[in-house]
Amino acid sequence: MEHPFAITLDAGTSLINHTGSWRTLRPEYVHRLPPCNHACPAGEDIQGWLAYAESGDYEAAWRALTENNPLPAVMGRVCYHPCETACNRAVLDSSVGINSVERFLGDLAIKNGWRFAAPPAATGKKVLVVGAGPSGLSAAYHLARLGHGVTIQEAGPAPGGMMRFGIPKYRLPRDVLDAEVRRIEELGVVFNYNAKVANIAEAMAAGGFDAAFLAVGAHIAKRAYIPAGEAAKVLDAVAVLRSMEGEDKPLLGRKVVIYGGGNTALDVARTAKRLGAEEAVIVYRRTRDRMPAHDFEVEEAIEEGVMMKWLSTIRNVEAGSITVEKMALDDKGFPQPTGEFETLQADSVVLALGQDVDLSLLQGVPGLEVRDGVVQVGPNMMTGVAGIFAGGDMVPSERTVTVAVGHGKKAARHIDAWLRGGTYAPAPKHEIAAADKLNTWYYGEAPKTLRPILETARRTSTFEEVVQGLDEGNALYEARRCLSCGNCFECDNCYGVCPDNAVIKLGPGMGFEFNLDYCKGCGICAQECPCGAIQMIPEAI
Amino acid sequence: MTPPVTTLAPEEAVQKLKYYQKGTFTVGNRLVAEEQRTVQASQARSNALTCGHRACQGCGEALGARYAIDAAMRATNNNLIAVNATGCLEVFTTPYPESSWQLPWLHSLFGNAAAVATGVAAAMRVKKRPEVRVIAQGGDGGTTDIGFQCLSGMFERNDDVLYICYDNEGYMNTGVQRSSATPPTARTATTPVLGPEPGNVFGTGKSVPKIAVAHNIPYVATATVADLHDLERKVIKAMSIHGARYIQINVPCPLGWGSASHDTIRLARLAVECGLYPIFEAEHGKVTQVRKIRRKVPVQDYLKLQRRFAHLFKGGHEDPRIARLQAICDANIAEYGLVDVTGRDG
Numbered sequence: 104m105e106h107p108f109a110i111t112l113d114a115g116t117s118l119i120n121h122t123g124s125w126r127t128l129r130p131e132y133v134h135r136l137p138p139c140n141h142a143c144p145a146g147e148d149i150q151g152w153l154a155y156a157e158s159g160d161y162e163a164a165w166r167a168l169t170e171n172n173p174l175p176a177v178m179g180r181v182c183y184h185p186c187e188t189a190c191n192r193a194v195l196d197s198s199v200g201i202n203s204v205e206r207f208l209g210d211l212a213i214k215n216g217w218r219f220a221a222p223p224a225a226t227g228k229k230v231l232v233v234g235a236g237p238s239g240l241s242a243a244y245h246l247a248r249l250g251h252g253v254t255i256q257e258a259g260p261a262p263g264g265m266m267r268f269g270i271p272k273y274r275l276p277r278d279v280l281d282a283e284v285r286r287i288e289e290l291g292v293v294f295n296y297n298a299k300v301a302n303i304a305e306a307m308a309a310g311g312f313d314a315a316f317l318a319v320g321a322h323i324a325k326r327a328y329i330p331a332g333e334a335a336k337v338l339d340a341v342a343v344l345r346s347m348e349g350e351d352k353p354l355l356g357r358k359v360v361i362y363g364g365g366n367t368a369l370d371v372a373r374t375a376k377r378l379g380a381e382e383a384v385i386v387y388r389r390t391r392d393r394m395p396a397h398d399f400e401v402e403e404a405i406e407e408g409v410m411m412k413w414l415s416t417i418r419n420v421e422a423g424s425i426t427v428e429k430m431a432l433d434d435k436g437f438p439q440p441t442g443e444f445e446t447l448q449a450d451s452v453v454l455a456l457g458q459d460v461d462l463s464l465l466q467g468v469p470g471l472e473v474r475d476g477v478v479q480v481g482p483n484m485m486t487g488v489a490g491i492f493a494g495g496d497m498v499p500s501e502r503t504v505t506v507a508v509g510h511g512k513k514a515a516r517h518i519d520a521w522l523r524g525g526t527y528a529p530a531p532k533h534e535i536a537a538a539d540k541l542n543t544w545y546y547g548e549a550p551k552t553l554r555p556i557l558e559t560a561r562r563t564s565t566f567e568e569v570v571q572g573l574d575e576g577n578a579l580y581e582a583r584r585c586l587s588c589g590n591c592f593e594c595d596n597c598y599g600v601c602p603d604n605a606v607i608k609l610g611p612g613m614g615f616e617f618n619l620d621y622c623k624g625c626g627i628c629a630q631e632c633p634c635g636a637i638q639m640i641p642e643a644i
Numbered sequence: 645m646t647p648p649v650t651t652l653a654p655e656e657a658v659q660k661l662k663y664y665q666k667g668t669f670t671v672g673n674r675l676v677a678e679e680q681r682t683v684q685a686s687q688a689r690s691n692a693l694t695c696g697h698r699a700c701q702g703c704g705e706a707l708g709a710r711y712a713i714d715a716a717m718r719a720t721n722n723n724l725i726a727v728n729a730t731g732c733l734e735v736f737t738t739p740y741p742e743s744s745w746q747l748p749w750l751h752s753l754f755g756n757a758a759a760v761a762t763g764v765a766a767a768m769r770v771k772k773r774p775e776v777r778v779i780a781q782g783g784d785g786g787t788t789d790i791g792f793q794c795l796s797g798m799f800e801r802n803d804d805v806l807y808i809c810y811d812n813e814g815y816m817n818t819g820v821q822r823s824s825a826t827p828p829t830a831r832t833a834t835t836p837v838l839g840p841e842p843g844n845v846f847g848t849g850k851s852v853p854k855i856a857v858a859h860n861i862p863y864v865a866t867a868t869v870a871d872l873h874d875l876e877r878k879v880i881k882a883m884s885i886h887g888a889r890y891i892q893i894n895v896p897c898p899l900g901w902g903s904a905s906h907d908t909i910r911l912a913r914l915a916v917e918c919g920l921y922p923i924f925e926a927e928h929g930k931v932t933q934v935r936k937i938r939r940k941v942p943v944q945d946y947l948k949l950q951r952r953f954a955h956l957f958k959g960g961h962e963d964p965r966i967a968r969l970q971a972i973c974d975a976n977i978a979e980y981g982l983v984d985v986t987g988r989d990g
Contacts, residue, residue, distance in 0.1 A: 112741035117696030119742065125701065158675060544913065544939075547668035583675070595672030599684035599872060600909055602707040604695045608687050611674065621695035625702035625898075626906030633670060639906075 122603065126624030128639040130597075130617055135536035135589025135635055139186035139201060144501075145172045145241075145509040149186055149201055150590055156204055156582035162217060164582075165208045169219065172508055173244040173287055174237065176213055176279045179206020180570070181270055182505045183397055191538045191588050197551040200573075200581045207578040213282045219248070222290055226250040228522045231312040233300050233464065236264020237504045238318035238495030240287055241511025242518070246316075247290040249519045254310065255292060258299035261348075264320050265496070266504060268345040269367070271374050272566040300464045303491065314490045314518050317465075317478070318511065321458040321496040327362075329452075334422030340371045340455035347374060356450020358382045360425055362417055363455030364394040369401065371453050372409040376563050384410045384447065386417055388430050388438045403556075407563045414438060415445075417452065425449045460497040475499070483527070484514035492518055536589025540635030545596065549584050552577040591615070591636040597628035671872055682872050683715045690717040690746060692726075697744040699736040702905025704895035704912060705810045708869045709733055709781065712808050712893060715876040717747065719883035720777045725750070725764055729757035729782025729791055732817040733810060757782050758794040762803040769804075777883060778804065784811040784825035787892075788852045795852075799859035799888045806882050806889040809852065812897035820900040824849045827920070828972075829965050831952045832900070842955050846968060856890040857926045863889040865925035869896070870913035874935055878925060894921050902951025914946040919973030922980045934980045943970045 106112075137150040147168060155164035168175050179202055190198035211217075228251045232239045235257035243253045261267055262284045266275060288294060300306045307315050324339035331337055338353065340363070346353045359375040361368045364387035372383040385404075387394060390413050394401065405411070412427065416438070419426040427445050430438035459476050470487040472479040477499050484492045494510030496502045520527035555571045562569050573581060591614055598606045598615055605622040606615050629637040672685030683689050692713035699706040717724055725748045728734045734751050737744040752760045761780035768776045780798075782791060787809040798805055814832050815821040822832040828846040831837050835844040856864040862885045867875040875893065882889045896903060896911040903911055915921040916935070920943060923935035944966060947953040956963040977983055 110741075115742040116694070117698075117737070117742050117744035118694065120696035120698065122696055122698070545669045593672070593674045594670035595681070595685040596670050599671030599682065600707065602699060602703045602710075602908070603697070604691050604693070604710065610687065618695070623701040623905075625908070626904075627702055627707075627908055630906040631909050 121620045123605070123618075123620045123622050126619075126622060127642055127644065128624040128626060129619070129642050130622065130624070130626065130628050130637050131640055132591065132614065132617075132636060133589075133638050134533050135540060136533040137536055137588040137590065138189035138191055139199075139588075141532075141535055142185040142189035143509075144185065144503065144506040145178070146512060147171045147186075150585060150587055152208070153199070153201070153204065153582050153585040154587065154590075154592065156208065156579070157585065159579060161208055161211055162215075165212045165217060168205065168208060171512060173219075173241060174209075174283045174508060175205050176209025176283055177237075177266060177275060178505065178508070179203065179209050179572075180275050180279070180568075181266065183503060185505075191536070191541060192546075192584060192586055194538045195543050195546060195586075196548060199584045199586075200551050200554070203552065203554050203573045204578050204582050207573045207575075209283070210279075210572055213279065219244075219286060219290055222247050223250045225252065226522070228252065228313045229254070229311060230518060230522075231256065231307055231310060231315040232318065233303065233306075233315065234258070234264060234318040234320055234495070235262035235284075235294060235296075236318055236320045236495060236507060237266060238320075238507035238511040238514075239264070239316065240284065241508040242316045242318065242494065242515045243292045243511075244287045244290065245512050245515030246518060247287070247292050249515065251519065251522065253292045254312075255294050256298045256300050256306065257294065257296050258319070260296050262294060262296075264318075265322075268322070268348055269341070269370070270504075271344065271347065271370050271377075273373070273377065273562065273569050274370075276568055302467065303464050304468055306464075307490075313522055314492065316511075316514050316518060317486075317491065317493040317497065318495040318507070319461060319464065319497055321460045321502065323459040323461055324454065325457040325459055327454065327456055329417055329420055331420040332422055335420040336422070336451040337420055338451060338453045340367045340453050341458060343371055343453055344374065352378060354451075355380055355453070358448045358450050359384070359453065360417075360447065360449040360451070361385045361453045361455055363387065363457070364389065364396060365455060365457065366396045366400055367458075368455035369396050369404045369409070371455055373404050373407055375453075376407055376409060377566055382410065382448075383408075384412055384449075386412045386415050386425075386427060386447075388414065388416045389432065389436075390414060393436065403569065406559050412447070416440070418444065420449070420452050423448065423450065425452060458496070458502075462497075483517040483521075484510060485517065485521070490521070533589065536635050541586060541588060542631055542633050542635075543586075545594065545631075545633035546586055549580070551584070552581045587634045589635050592634060594633060596631050596633060597637060600627050600631045602627065669871070669873070682876050683718050684711060684872060684876070689714045690722065692717055692745060692747050693737060694744050694746055696742075697737050698739065699732070700897075700899050700905070702898045702908045703732075703736075704869050704897060704908045705733055705783070705812055706736070707908070708810050708875075708893045708895040709808075711869065711872060711875055712781075712879050712891070713747065713779070715879040716777070716779055716806070716883050719880045720775070722747070723776045724748075725768075725776060725778050727752070727757050727761040727764060727778065727780045729780070729786030730754035731783035731786045731815075732812070733781065733783060735817050754786050755790040756794050757786060757791055758798040758805065758807055761805040761807070762798050762801070765804045777806070779806045779808060781808040781810065783816075784809060784813060785815045785823045787811075788824045788850060792852075795890075796855075796859070799856060799861050799890070802861060802887045804886050804888075806879075806891065808879075809890070809892040810895045811892050812895045812900060814897070814900050816897050816900040825852075827969075829953060829956060829963070829969065831902075831955060837955045841965070843952070846965075853890065853892050853924075853926075857929055857931070859888070860929040861888040861890065862886075863925070863927055865891045866894070866921070866923050867891055868894045868912045868916050868921065868923055870894075870909050870916060871923070871935065874923065881925075900952070902954070903949050907949055911946065911949055914941060914949070917941050918943045918946045919977040919982055920946060920969070922976045922982060924980055931980070934982060936984060937977070937982045940983060943973050 152167040184202040324341040415427040429443040495507040829843040
């Protein structure tokens with residue numbers, strides 16, 4: 104080729120320089136485990152379903168959510184949302200209102216009549232689920248979706264377990280519960296009510312079941328010996344809350360004393376106020392900071408006029424009054440009697456001292472281990488007896504609806520594997536996307552949308568739901584506050600900030616790739632990734 | 645897993661989309677319409693400065709140049725000619741016979757980029773090609789020192805050229821010498837860490853953006869690789885105006901500043917957030933807009949990441965001259981009103 108004067112070489116492009124050979128560190132796209140997902144007792148992929156909600160595709164969000172949990176509308180009301188406690192957004196302003204969005208999706212699904220996809224071809228295996236509480240419902244749902252035939256035997260007259268007979272209506276309206284149970288029924292799960300299982304081995308043999316999942320809950324109120332006069336009215340919390348479901352409401356009187364410091368005690372006190380009690384006093388032997396009840400519930404109860412008597416134990420109950428002894432915390436934090444007494448007016452006393460499990464159905468089953476009043480299970484939720492699994496309040500655990508739902512899912516997966524003659528091994532968990540993995544500069548300030556609370560005057564006289572839901576506008580806003588910790592949300596930062604133009608954008612929904620021919624390994628992409636989805640790893644040199 | 649995009653057009657969205665909720669400051673955002681994203685977020689960006697260039701790892705100038713020229717390419721529908729002063733940008737992109745530039749590009753001398761660009765603009769005028777626009781570009785050495793006379797002439801004649809200065813605060817490819825844009829106390833090859841007041845001295849140097857404003861030209865702006873939205877907006881705005889225009893972009897230099905290659909954008913951000921590098925724009929001699937500080941930091945946060953300032957922290961105690969640097973930041977904050985009560989999102 105003829106070149107002009109003083110030119111000896113052909114013009115070329117710098118693309119012939121593969122500057123990737125300079126690299127000592129290589130960027131790699133990774134997935135890290137969002138702290139919300141890690142904290143969720145039901146194992147929800149929260150960040151995953153929020154990502155759908157952010158783009159306004161609520162049905163896809165609901166479907167992603169119900170992959171793990173069939174009861175979003177219930178969860179959005181009764182879950183104590185450990186996800187929000189773990190949420191990284193708290194370091195920026197306040198945690199994402201995950202629970203609110205979950206409830207919004209659950210309610211929208213009910214309103215729009217969304218149904219679960221039909222189960223796959225039947226496996227021919229039959230599973231007996233004992234108890235239609237959260238754990239049993241969750242197990243039945245997952246087993247049905249895996250193609251197994253499921254029958255639920257429920258001792259009570261209606262489904263829900265403690266969700267119906269323990270949690271007051273002002274926290275969980277029954278039509279919401281019914282709607283979510285109906286959807287599980289539509290999967291072909293058979294529900295038998297008023298059908299208490301007296302003996303599990305006989306019930307399994309009679310029905311020809313291949314496996315059983317026990318989830319009978321903890322419905323027997325714990326008693327404490329308190330000297331009481333003949334005319335004294337002493338009730339237990341479980342019975343009071345259960346009778347709220349029937350025609351005859353409990354007669355508690357004008358002045359009600361509740362003994363205990365858990366969430367159940369608060370439920371009873373708030374129920375008593377709604378039934379017309381002038382005074383509802385919670386007597387608890389320790390202090391507020393040591394109460395097992397959740398702080399927001401204590402706060403709501405106090406707002407409604409529930410009174411608290413800290414550091415007190417009941418010594419004696421008479422008709423119309425009780426005697427309490429003042430306590431003092433010792434240096435180990437245990438309450439010790441002081442010898443100081445006080446008399447309080449009380450028309451009735453409700454004991455909310457915890458619950459035990461009715462284990463009568465397990466009598467005569469060899470190999471079952473019961474310790475501290477609960478059934479012992481292995482890591483696969485199986486009891487000492489092959490084919491009998493258990494979960495929820497009747498096994499050692501934190502007794503919440505969400506934990507129970509998680510047990511149901513976990514047990515269903517192991518039951519499925521067991522029925523197929525294998526074992527279920529969950530996928531290894533990714534490293535947690537802790538706050539220090541994020542670059543929070545890229546997230547704007549956006550405070551949390553609080554759900555409206557029924558005005559106090561109205562809520563103490565009715566059983567209307569106290570916490571109201573989000574509407575579509577603020578649910579979308581709330582969903583978009585998610586930081587997408589540990590998982591790419593396609594913000595294009597890596598694609599934009601590379602000085603070497605060495606990130607390839609694959610297009611919407613498909614993410615990015617590094618062009619290692621030119622990537623010099625500077626690490627700006629990893630540093631400027633908002634959500635911590637890129638890591639730098641040493642090159643083998 | 646990110647789900648496939650369902651973009652809500654703003655008018656279809658249930659609520660008016662609040663852009664800041666997620667990805668406010670990011671390059672793109674899958675939740676907003678295409679035209680609201682940056683040029684850099686687009687698969688169709690021109691990549692005017694393409695791969696294979698020989699800039700150091702983490703080069704802020706390579707990044708700033710692609711940001712600016714890609715935005716100008718979009719604004720002019722690719723009818724763009726660039727004239728380059730001598731400097732890193734010319735050396736690392738175009739070692740004979742190859743080039744990383746994907747647009748018509750001229751290089752003449754260290755000091756005459758503004759004059760050559762004036763000539764190119766005149767040629768386009770004579771050829772009746774008004775759609776073809778001209779950019780001159782160089783480093784701070786070629787702009788504030790060596791090319792200053794030509795630059796001032798271009799301003800004074802109001803020639804139809806956008807001059808972009810990539811300011812990395814020194815002569816980097818020749819071995820990190822001091823320029824008139826090097827900050828006080830910084831170590832360079834010509835301002836070594838020696839004597840009672842090591843590093844560059846106080847009371848020297850110049851602010852070319854202010855000098856440009858004093859020429860009463862149609863448009864002057866400062867920008868930073870840490871705020872792409874702001875940078876692109878300014879380049880696009882500059883291309884909508886005829887006459888002499890000047891944009892100076894702060895581009896950290898890992899080599900000359902002694903910083904980690906992954907900290908380039910972080911440093912650019914800290915330079916703005918501490919107040920040392922005020923980001924503003926001015927039209928016809930008047931400052932019309934400033935970029936507010938979002939998360940204010942002390943100047944130490946910026947200095948500590950750079951070895952050129954390491955002598956200020958030697959032996960575990962802080963050099964009293966840090967207070968004088970902080971005073972410069974505070975003066976900038978006061979002069980431009982960089983901090984207000986409500987903040988940027990307010």
